[in-house]
Each structure stands twice: as structure tokens, then as C-alpha cells.
Amino acid sequence: MAGIKYLLVACAITLMGSSFAQITEGKIIFERKTNLEKKFDDPRMAEIIKNNKSKIDNFEMYFNEKQSVFKPIPSTEVDELSWATTKNTVHQNIETEERMSILDLMGNQVFVQDTMETRVWKITDSKRNIAGFECTKAIWQKDDSTRIYAWFAPAIVPSVGPEMFTGLPGAILGLATEDGGIIYFAKEVKAMNVPPTTFEYKVGKNDIYSVEGLRKDLLGRFGNQPWGKRMINDLFRWF
Numbered sequence: 001m002a003g004i005k006y007l008l009v010a011c012a013i014t015l016m017g018s019s020f021a022q023i024t025e026g027k028i029i030f031e032r033k034t035n036l037e038k039k040f041d042d043p044r045m046a047e048i049i050k051n052n053k054s055k056i057d058n059f060e061m062y063f064n065e066k067q068s069v070f071k072p073i074p075s076t077e078v079d080e081l082s083w084a085t086t087k088n089t090v091h092q093n094i095e096t097e098e099r100m101s102i103l104d105l106m107g108n109q110v111f112v113q114d115t116m117e118t119r120v121w122k123i124t125d126s127k128r129n130i131a132g133f134e135c136t137k138a139i140w141q142k143d144d145s146t147r148i149y150a151w152f153a154p155a156i157v158p159s160v161g162p163e164m165f166t167g168l169p170g171a172i173l174g175l176a177t178e179d180g181g182i183i184y185f186a187k188e189v190k191a192m193n194v195p196p197t198t199f200e201y202k203v204g205k206n207d208i209y210s211v212e213g214l215r216k217d218l219l220g221r222f223g224n225q226p227w228g229k230r231m232i233n234d235l236f237r238w239f
Helices: 002-019 043-048 211-222 226-235
Strands: 026-035 054-063 067-072 089-093 098-105 108-115 121-130 133-143 146-153 171-177 182-191
Touching (some): 108 211, 121 146, 121 171, 133 171, 211 226
Antiparallel strands (some): 026 054, 026 182, 067 089, 089 098, 098 108, 121 133, 133 146, 146 171, 171 182
């Protein structure tokens, strides 16, 4: 009986340890749902997307306590609406607070270098489970008309998240615009050793822009066209 008692105690300790174990390195798979009706509100575009009211894209994020990379997962199927949503890659260095965003602009890679943004989050008492982790809801008031909701998991230590979002005490597993037009949710979290080469990228002969430098360039080239303004707004949505 004493042996069984000690075994039960050992099992209980093991379970408690696993319950409170924190993840510092790994991979997160995100699903992004974009409401195309809310994104394209002009009659011509409404006709094009009438049979596709929403679009799903998948992303993966690798992270450790020093850096992260968020990037799209290529679709294995023909994507006739690939043009309808942006698919950016974002490298963030938590130690140096440097960020390199590789934007998808008309099938071309555009490199934008800047620093990680400091956001003022309001952390609430609201909780929800995402991908098996208890998450806490936080709110960022971007401007007078734009509010972003995030759900972060304290059990995943690094302050990382989809797109360019950081700054919460745990990894962001859920992200949504207030109107529900764009929603990210983690589908899978895997603790793993991430090879350092995962965070590397090559600029090659491409120009490196600042955020304002690229915005000015695009406004000069496409800002007079309604579709150009929409493209630019979409491209800089998270900056």
C-alpha cells in the first residue's frame, strides 16, 4: 500500500509540474479569417467576391526568448483569391527591438526595417481557451476609430504574436479587429527547439525602406487611384 501511495504522490507532482510548465521556445500555427465583404465595399469588388464572403489563410510563427518570425504557409491548392489578402513575413528581435517586415506587394517582396512598436494595452479579466491554453483578453486603442483585441497566454513566455504584435506578458494566440473583419486564432502550439537558421533572411539586391519612406513612395505612385489607396491602407494596416 505504501508503494502505491508513493506512486500516486509522484504522479500528482508530475502532473502539477506539467500544468505549470512554461514554454519558452516553439512553433505556433495560426489561421486567419478575413471578411471580404467588409474589406471590399464597392459594387465592382462585391460582384467579384459574391461567392466568397470570407477567406482563410494560414501562418506559422517560430519563436524563442530572443526573436520570432511570422510567415505565411503556402497553400497546396489553387488560390484564385490570393490577391485579396496580404501575406506578410515579420522578423522581430526581442533583444534589440529591431523588426524587418517583408511585405507582399503585387507578388514582389518589399523589405521594411523599423523598430518594434510600443503599444499601450488594457488587460481585462476576460478569459478564453485557445489551442489548449488559457488566454487573457487585452485591448489596444490604435486611434479614435480603431480598436484591436488580443488574447495572450502567460504559459508561453516570450512576448510574441501574429503580424507585428508584441508587448503582452505572454504569446498572443488570438487577435481580432473590433468589427471582426480580420481574426487570427492559434490552431496548434508546439514546444520545440528552433534552429537559429529559422530566423535568418536574405535581402539580396532589394532596397530596404523605412515605413514612412515606403508609404511616401507608394502614395506617389498609386495614391491617386481608389484601388491604390485601398492597397496602401491594407499594406500598412498593422504599422
